[in-house]
Structure formats: C-alpha cells, structure tokens
Amino acid sequence: MDFLHILLYIQIGLSVFCLYRIIRGPSIADRMVGIDIFGILVVGICAILAVVTGRTFLIDIGIAWVILSFIGTLTLAKYISGKKLNE
Amino acid sequence: MKRYLALFIITLLFWLLITLSLSLANIITGIAAAGVTTLLFGRYFVRKVGKFLEPRRYAWLLAYIFVFLWECIKANFDVAYRVLHPAMPIKPGIVRVQLGIQSDLARTMLANSITMTPGTIAVDVVGDVMYVHWIYVSSEDPEVYSRKVSGRFEKYIEKIFE
Amino acid sequence: MASTILIAIGVLFNLFGCIGLIRLPDVYNRLQSATKTVTLGTWSILIGVLVRYGFIDIGVKALIAIPILFFVATVSAHALVRGSYIFGIPLGKKSVKDDYKEQYEK
Known part of the structure; x- marks a missing residue:
C-alpha cells in the first residue's frame, strides 16, 4: 500500500463530513454548503486518482465537475433568495 | 464590436490551452464553441478592451x-x-x-x-x-x-x- | 517526493476545513472555514500534480483548474451567504454586529 493510496482514502473519507452536514443540517442553507464543499472535494479526489492510476482524463472530469457543481449551487442560491433565474 | 473580437480570441486561446492539441478538427471545434460563447455572452464583457494590451x-x-x-x-x-x-x-x-x-x-x-x-x-x-x-x-x-x-x-x- | 508532500499538505487542509464544517455554530461561519481551507487544500493538490508531471497535458490542465476553482469557490460562497441571509437564517448566538440588517430592511 502506497502513501498516495492512503491520502486518496483520507480524501474520499472527508466527503463523509460533508454527507453528515447534508443529512443533519438544520436548515436548507447548511445542506447547500455541504453540497458546495463536496463539489470542491471531488476535484481533489479526481486529481489524486489521476496521479495514482496515471490516467490523464480524470483531471478533465474534475474541471467539468466543478463547473457543473458551481451552476447547481448558483441555481439553488437564487432559488432560496426568492428570485427568478434571469434576474 | 471590438469587445466581441477580444472575447472570441480569449475564449479560443482558453479552448486550445484546455485541450492542448493543434489538430485541424480540434481548432474547428474550438472556433465553433468560441463563436457560440461570444454571441451569447459578448454583451457582458468589459467595455475598454484596450486595457488587455x-x-x-x-x-x-x-x-x-x-x-x-x-x-x-x-x-x-x-x-x-x-x-x-x-x-x-x-x-x-x-x-x-x-x-x-x-x-x-x-x-x-x-x-x-x-x-x-x-x-x-x-x-x-x-x-x-x-x-x-x-x-x-x-x-x-x-x-x-x-x-x-x-x-x-x-x-x-x-x-x-x- | 515534493509532489507527495504537497498533496499531503492539501489533504491535511481539506481535513481542517471539513472539521470546521462540523464544529462551527452557524451557516455563515461554516462557509467561512470550509470555502477557504478546502479551496487552498485543493490548490495544493493540483500544484502537487503539476510538480509531478511537469508541463505536459495533465500538468497544464491542473494549472488551468486553479483559477477556475478560485472563481467558482468565491462566487458560490458569496451567492450562498447572500441567499441564506435573504432566506432569513439568523446569525449565530455569538454574533456581535450586524450592519447589513438595516440596509436589507430598507
């Protein structure tokens, strides 16, 4: 077992913290914070996975993931502040 | 008009950087994607494009x-x-x-x-x-x-x- | 070797950010801790990838991801703070000052 593998498992394990916040969060905003942070953590997972497996396309997946999660967060933030999406 | 051109060039450069290959098919796809982006979002771009130079x-x-x-x-x-x-x-x-x-x-x-x-x-x-x-x-x-x-x-x- | 150290530092900062996500009392403070620490941790991981591979395609893509991540993290943090304030989530019990309230109620 490589040191990088251990780091990869720790990084994947960190998403449990975000899941805790998503499940237990007292309000909708707490859940959204959890989702937002989870989206950034996935980029780190993809980057370490690219180093461990040596496949370069995983970085592309990370970039696409972070942009999609950004759009999702903005949509939810607009929604809870009570506005239409084109304002 | 100038700002549309500036946005087009920046988007195309970004595309080439992110795909990192100079084949003809890739450049044509990049021009198409940059053109669509420019038409949609050009009016939100900065006004004085001379600042970039x-x-x-x-x-x-x-x-x-x-x-x-x-x-x-x-x-x-x-x-x-x-x-x-x-x-x-x-x-x-x-x-x-x-x-x-x-x-x-x-x-x-x-x-x-x-x-x-x-x-x-x-x-x-x-x-x-x-x-x-x-x-x-x-x-x-x-x-x-x-x-x-x-x-x-x-x-x-x-x-x-x- | 240097790349492994950078990646380890990044994972450590991500761990601090996630502990903050659990421990801090209200949504604004959670966002404070999580958005900064997790973003810098992920930058550190990406720089580790760049150091390991040099300027070939994977390294350049990791370098491009850094400014993208900067804009994504800050803009979504701002949108979440403003959205949850307008939604009516109060500041935590420890808060000492709220200048935004009078502006918002106008």
Missing part, C-alpha cells in the same frame, strides 16, 4: 498573485487555529466597509480576494459600501477595519483593473 497591468498582476497567495496561506492557518482550538475563539458579525474603487470588474475582483483572505466573506455591494461577514470582529472603529479588510489589496486591484 498594456503590459504594465500584467506586471502588477504577477506581483499581486504573490501577495494574494501569502495572504491566502495566512488565512488558512488562521482558520485552522480557530477550528482546532477547543474553545473556538470566534466573534462573528457583518460589518460595513467603504470602497475606494469604481469599476465593476475591479469590485468583483476585490470581493473575490476578500472572500479568500483571513476570516472575511463579501456579502453584498450597495453603492459605495461593501458588507462583509467577519469571523472575528476585532475593532469597533470603521476606519480601522476598512483598512484591515480591503486596504492590502486595493492599491494592487486599482493598478490592474481600473
């Missing part, structure tokens, strides 16, 4: 990146200390900060920089005032905390984006 701004940008990274690392140790301390020394609040710069792009960049630095998140901009959520409100005097929150970056941002 002044090398002085890039020199300041380079200096600013190092200042910003240093502040960012300091911010992280600060946050880590507050999180790991058993008693959690936090004193949060939303404060009012006076802005010294005018243009929209510069204000956006200032707000982004403030969000990444020790204990502050930009909440809203109304007129000349920025509202900032601060994790440890260390002083009651508006002068002092305006300088503490935005003073470090304002002169760089002014040189780069104004």
Whole structure:
C-alpha cells in the first residue's frame, strides 16, 4: 500500500463530513454548503486518482465537475433568495 | 464590436490551452464553441478592451498573485487555529466597509480576494459600501477595519483593473 | 517526493476545513472555514500534480483548474451567504454586529 493510496482514502473519507452536514443540517442553507464543499472535494479526489492510476482524463472530469457543481449551487442560491433565474 | 473580437480570441486561446492539441478538427471545434460563447455572452464583457494590451497591468498582476497567495496561506492557518482550538475563539458579525474603487470588474475582483483572505466573506455591494461577514470582529472603529479588510489589496486591484 | 508532500499538505487542509464544517455554530461561519481551507487544500493538490508531471497535458490542465476553482469557490460562497441571509437564517448566538440588517430592511 502506497502513501498516495492512503491520502486518496483520507480524501474520499472527508466527503463523509460533508454527507453528515447534508443529512443533519438544520436548515436548507447548511445542506447547500455541504453540497458546495463536496463539489470542491471531488476535484481533489479526481486529481489524486489521476496521479495514482496515471490516467490523464480524470483531471478533465474534475474541471467539468466543478463547473457543473458551481451552476447547481448558483441555481439553488437564487432559488432560496426568492428570485427568478434571469434576474 | 471590438469587445466581441477580444472575447472570441480569449475564449479560443482558453479552448486550445484546455485541450492542448493543434489538430485541424480540434481548432474547428474550438472556433465553433468560441463563436457560440461570444454571441451569447459578448454583451457582458468589459467595455475598454484596450486595457488587455498594456503590459504594465500584467506586471502588477504577477506581483499581486504573490501577495494574494501569502495572504491566502495566512488565512488558512488562521482558520485552522480557530477550528482546532477547543474553545473556538470566534466573534462573528457583518460589518460595513467603504470602497475606494469604481469599476465593476475591479469590485468583483476585490470581493473575490476578500472572500479568500483571513476570516472575511463579501456579502453584498450597495453603492459605495461593501458588507462583509467577519469571523472575528476585532475593532469597533470603521476606519480601522476598512483598512484591515480591503486596504492590502486595493492599491494592487486599482493598478490592474481600473 | 515534493509532489507527495504537497498533496499531503492539501489533504491535511481539506481535513481542517471539513472539521470546521462540523464544529462551527452557524451557516455563515461554516462557509467561512470550509470555502477557504478546502479551496487552498485543493490548490495544493493540483500544484502537487503539476510538480509531478511537469508541463505536459495533465500538468497544464491542473494549472488551468486553479483559477477556475478560485472563481467558482468565491462566487458560490458569496451567492450562498447572500441567499441564506435573504432566506432569513439568523446569525449565530455569538454574533456581535450586524450592519447589513438595516440596509436589507430598507
């Protein structure tokens, strides 16, 4: 077992913290914070996975993931502040 | 018209950088994607595109990146200390900060920089005032905390984006 | 070797950010801790990838991801703070000051 593998498992394990916040969060905003942070953590997972497996396309997946999660967060933030999406 | 052209060139360069191949098919796809993006979002782009051609701004940008990274690392140790301390020394609040710069792009960049630095998140901009959520409100005097929150970056941002 | 150290530092900062996500009392402080620390941790991981591979395609893509991540993290943090304030989530009990309230109620 490589040191990088251990780091990869720790990084994947960190998403449990975000899941805790998503499940237990007292309000909708707490859940959204959890989702937002989870989206950034996935980029780190993809980057370490690219180093461990040596496949370069995983970085592309990370970039696409972070942009999609950004759009999702903005949509939810607009929604809870009570506005239409084109304002 | 000029701004559409500038946005087209920047988007195409970004596409080539992100795919990193110079085959004909890739360049044609890039031109198509950049054209669609330009038609959709060109009207939101900056007005004075001549600013992109002044090398002085890039020199300041380079200096600013190092200042910003240093502040960012300091911010992280600060946050880590507050999180790991058993008693959690936090004193949060939303404060009012006076802005010294005018243009929209510069204000956006200032707000982004403030969000990444020790204990502050930009909440809203109304007129000349920025509202900032601060994790440890260390002083009651508006002068002092305006300088503490935005003073470090304002002169760089002014040189780069104004 | 240097790349492994950078990646380890990044994972450590991500761990601090996630502990903050659990421990801090209200949504604004959680966002404070999480957005900064997790973003810098992920930058550190990406720089580790760049150091390991140099300027070939994977390294350049990791370098491009850094400014993208900067804009994504800060803009979504701002949108979340403003959205949850307008939604009516109060500041935590420890809060000492709220200048935004009078502006918002106008």
